[in-house]
Amino acid sequence: MDMSAINFLAVFVAALVGFVVGFPWYGPLFGKAWMSTVGLTEEDAAKANMPVIFGSALVMQLIMSFCLAMFFYGDPQGAELINAGNGAFYGFLTGFGWVTMALGVNALFEQKSFKYIAINGGYWIVVFTIMGAVLGAWK
Secondary structure, eight states: OOOTTOOHHHHHHHHHHHHHHHHHIIIIITHHHHHHHHTOOHHHHHTSOHHHHHHHHHHHHHHHHHHHHHHHHSSHHHHTTOOHHHHHHHHHHIIIIIIIHHHHHHHHHTTOOHHHHHHHHHHHHHHHHHHHHHHHHOO
């Protein structure tokens, strides 16, 4: 694996996409529906240790972004083929085909609703699509 083609600033910016998308997604767009599907109340949410949650989420998003960049640029020959368009497409496939389907399998056994799968899976589809576009465009 060759990491010389990876733009680590792009990896960091792509990792921040999760937060940029997450605020409206789990706020005004789907916040109340998401809270009801996971059984959280406003009081429960207020008790959360947000610095730990956001810090841990950032580390995890960095790992995800780096791994996606490795898929794109780990092979120097393939790196030349990546651009914003196919980066977004590969990001979409990652979000839909791997992440959402994995969440869906877990949700089935946990007896979660389709709404749960749609809200969380939809978030990851959007995040990975944008993440892929950022990594593909910013070499």
